[in-house]
Amino acid sequence: MSVLELNSVSIRFGGLQALDDVSLKVNEWEIVGLIGPNGAGKTTLFNCVTGFYRPHGGRVHYRGSDVTEVPPHRKAAMGFGRTFQNVGMVKGATVLENLKTAQHAHAGYDALTGIVGTQTVLASERELTAKSDAILDLLGLGAVRDLRVGGLSYGTLKLLELGCALATDPDILLLDEPSSGMGPDEAHELGDRLLTLRKELGLTMLLIEHHVPLVTRVCDYVYVLNFGQLLAEGAPEMIRNHPDVVAAYLGGEAPEALEEAVQ
């Protein structure tokens, strides 16, 4: 059974058909890439999957059950961990506070008990801190634990954001351009990390990514979106040489131009 399945999902914003009849599938343990030019609808698709947008047509299935109408906070509690294109963290809080906030659904007590402040609450709080520290160790970011998020560099933030997504205890991770703001070396390291995470935590992933070497290295399968429609799908190597994909990225004349250049 697939972890995530989209059946002809469509969404329109006014006159713009942002997603048109998009179907895709992510299987257990797979890392699936979602690529396409700017404005193709990749982030919109993420928002439909995670419940931030409600598609006008089509269904979203998670492990066999229809979750199209489930609101985002419940999706997060169900196991949808996501990151945002321009860093989704609480900037005024410290790194540790962010990681503890991300564990909201698994805090082990309810909000009112928290306000009373019983022994259980204190014990749970210690556990949350311990788990946050474990995640920081995993990412090698223990040094920034007590710093405020607002002042950190973009590359560090993208990594921390991944840490926050992990802290939500996800079953499927949806990463929106995880390598943006990173140099080639860091991006390579990120690839290693993603592969390790899948191996150690048994995660399934869907990632939006522009960095082609990273996509080819980590993804098992790739979907290409263009103007809200699926343009192509297949193994990464195949996608790389697909004439439509090359055309979408470089402009309509590209394949001919390439051929001319070769001649």
Next chain:
Amino acid sequence: MVATSELLRPTTHPHPEVTTAGRVGRIAVIVAIALVPVAVPGLLGGNQAQACTLAAIYAVIGLSMNILVGYAGQISLGQQAFVGVGALAAANLAGTGINAADPFSFGLAFVAAAAIGAATAVLLGAVALRIKGLYLALVTLVFGSVAADAVFTVEGLNGHSAGVPATRPTALSGNYQFYLFCLAIVLVVLYVDWSFTRTKAGRAVNALRENESVAQAFAVNVMGYKLLAFSISGAMAGLAGAMYAFWNQSFSDKDFTSTAGFTKALIFLVMVVVGGLGSRTGVIIASAFFGLLDTLLSWAFKTAGFSNWYIDHKNYVPGFIGALLLLQTIVMNPGGLGQVVRPIGRWLGGRRFSLHDESELADVGPTHVRA
């Protein structure tokens, strides 16, 4: 693994061991700070203790505003309505007439005031859930004045416009005794505020104030936690209302309707901004100041020999001072008093005295100030 992380942790400012002298000094300062609100009103005596009680009541109102505006980022200009319904409920339930309230109905009045304050706030919150910023401010403003004028002018509830008596129980009939009782309530509210901020509810509300999408991605039910913030804030405001009714020994609708009500709504908002949004210490100091302002001004003008002028302009002077302080805060000190007292708080917490916060890598602006 643990060892590596210890190595990576910033040890640039290792917290020095506090020396015995340092510890004694800190404890002495803490005891002194704690003694001032307990002892000073007692030494000043009856009427001044009564003025100080108003400061305690304003502190509770300030903390209730801080939960809503400071933590949850929901601007409220209707807080005086929550305080008012609390006062109304307390006075009517205690049903004292001219006799002293018995301890049971006195206690019940406080519980009921908190409950009805929370219920009113949730009602407003449910209406206001989908609107933000200026529009939310407008809705709360309209709600506050309409609800106040509609409910508080009901003849059966406001003692036919003559006020509902709320006589204190015999044990608290003395002004200083009642002051101590109110101080105890401030401590309870302070505890709720403190445990709110250090547990999941506080973190959730903090996240949704900054970015609702991120909060949702962290599994926070944004609407639910906004309503929770409204209800806790309303409960605190209702409690303050009960304190106010017994402080005045009467509920008078004129304190909460039309101009008086609107002026209160503005002052309540000004005091959290001047105190520093999100900073409980700053908010308590600023609220207590505004609670004492009338007494201080009366005294100052009387000493200067202008007491008649002050009596004529009583309604405008505190508001004018509030406006000046608000401008000063916004232009020169956006973190409010909380930012000013924060170094002292850090020092009392056992760290070296420094104006610079170690968790602050760079200046991120006053998104959150906590002292």
